Amino acid sequence: MTTETTGTTALRVLGAADWESWYRSLEWAFGGGFEPAEERAAWREVTEFDRSFALWDKDRIVGSFSSFSFQLSVPGGTQVPAAGVTMVHVAPTHRRQGQLRRMMRAGLDAARDAGEPLAVLTASEPAIYGRFGYGVASHVLDATLDVARTGLRLPPGTEDVRLSLADPADVMDRCEELYARLVPARPGMIVRRPAWRGMILLDAPAARGGASPRRCLLAERDGELVGYARFATTARWEATVPDGTVLVKDLDAADPAAYAAMLRFLTELDLMSTVRLPNRPVDDALLHLVSDLRRSRLRVFDRLHLRPVDVGAALAARAYTADVDVVLDVTDAFCPWNGGTWRLGGGPGGAVCERTGDAPDLALDVRELGAAYLGGTSLASLAAAGLVRELRPGALTAAATAFSSPIAPWLPHAF
Incomplete structure (x- = not known):
């Protein structure tokens, strides 16, 4: 990402020389205390600088965003590339100016360019990320x-x-x-x-x-x-x-x-x-x-929040508990390239998910698709809350069964 300037703020890739200032801005955002030197060193070791952004207002860092290049296990045992979003904050002086949206936009665009079908995060405040398409995919x-x-x-x-x-x-x-x-x-x-x-x-x-x-x-x-x-x-x-x-x-x-x-x-x-x-x-x-x-x-x-970056690639990357042939009408306001109808066909041996003009069987937002993706949240449960709509009788039960996992999803450690 090249430097992007809006008004007095500039969003640019984090330089190694700025890491200490960047991390200190995070410490202020998460309570203000200084972390032990050992913890700071460990976080610096795992920071991927080319995937980390600093939001600058002149000579001061007022926001941050980073992601890790993870491989995430999905139903069927495949490890799928996923952007592990982390280190996100906006300084109190720069709230309600669209800065978080700006950084989330840059991060998801970068994940798409990198060919990562998924983005995941753990949330300090769970209410924030649903508007960017993240659903709660696992609990702890x-x-x-x-x-x-x-x-x-x-x-x-x-x-x-x-x-x-x-x-x-x-x-x-x-x-x-x-x-x-x-x-x-x-x-x-x-x-x-x-x-x-x-x-x-x-x-x-x-x-x-x-x-x-x-x-x-x-x-x-x-x-x-x-x-x-x-x-x-x-x-x-x-x-x-x-x-x-x-x-x-x-x-x-x-x-x-x-x-x-x-x-x-x-x-x-x-x-x-x-x-x-x-x-x-x-x-x-x-x-x-x-x-x-x-x-x-x-x-x-709640533990792992997940959103498909590429609906077709994400749904094709996992296996399904039972054979499934369903057309999904997906809404995605933040990543409009995912919107529209997708035919998912597959089963325990793998799957194919492609664009289609066929009539949809289920309608849902990408947030609910992310919640159901790892098999820990039932599509039927989401439908009971009015978040998934069945458009063809029988489609919900078949899809919910196929999306389920006999083993609950679990994230062993935060990031």
């Missing part, structure tokens, strides 16, 4: 387990799993190899590049809030790594009674026994009364392993 489960008053149902093979502890940095390569094997199995996961290792290991002492340094729990079977968990502990005493908390950052497993063995370990640590798992899939196995969920605190939040 925040669970706090009361280990003193609940038990676990353990699947066969749990006792065959060998557990050990290690420094997270020392076993990073093994854990990332396992993570890479798990990505195709669950929609919404991101292929991690080497530059992201610093972000995954980030554990700045100043940001621990009194917790211990993180440790890594390894689960092995016959010498093969089948799971890992990165966790910390916070010691607390109520009078003379221990009341500590286990804080679980990551918990990934290749099979049920490995998952159960690690969960049992985490719930049996001495002096700990609760286990906090703030980022789990909404279909997480703990929902079936914990003996009494009423003794646990469970909350669900």
Whole structure:
């Protein structure tokens, strides 16, 4: 993108020399505190400068926009190029002037030029991004387990799993190899590049809030790594009674026994009364392993917001649970090249999506298409809210079935 000037403001690609000023403007936008040096360094390492914009008013940065060149797992296991939108802000002095729209426009145009069928983001304020075509495509489960008053149902093979502890940095390569094997199995996961290792290991002492340094729990079977968990502990005493908390950052497993063995370990640590798992899939196995969920605190939040940048390419990139042949009438006010009727035909083996002049079966906005894309939000549920219209009887049930995913989409970490 060349420099674009409007009035007194100019939007241009971020230069390396301006990164510190750019990032400080973000810190002001998100509360004003200085982040630890380790965190700033990790973010700088993953910043893709050619995909990052700074909004300047003369010699002052008053806005920012960035994106990552991600590969996102979609139903069927394919990894699809996606623009991971991040670092977005507009200074309070420049609100209500169309600056956010301007940066979102530049970002989506760049994603289209790069041939990325999808754009994704996590939202600090979810109400903002719907007007740019983003729908909530995945949710996250925040669970706090009361280990003193609940038990676990353990699947066969749990006792065959060998557990050990290690420094997270020392076993990073093994854990990332396992993570890479798990990505195709669950929609919404991101292929991690080497530059992201610093972000995954980030554990700045100043940001621990009194917790211990993180440790890594390894689960092995016959010498093969089948799971890992990165966790910390916070010691607390109520009078003379221990009341500590286990804080679980990551918990990934290749099979049920490995998952159960690690969960049992985490719930049996001495002096700990609760286990906090703030980022789990909404279909997480703990929902079936914990003996009494009423003794646990469970909350669900929006997580990954998604919008198709290229409707045809996006719908053709994923597989479908059942055979489908449906004509979609798509509205997209922000990316008008997506508007019109599209025939989607496909099934478990793949799909084709092309322009058509045939009469539509369903009508929906691109926001709802994004919400349903990973299979975590039902088209039928959206229709019940009046957001999808069935134009041919039977089309809604068939399409909703095809778009569904037997495994809930999940984004393992924010960006």
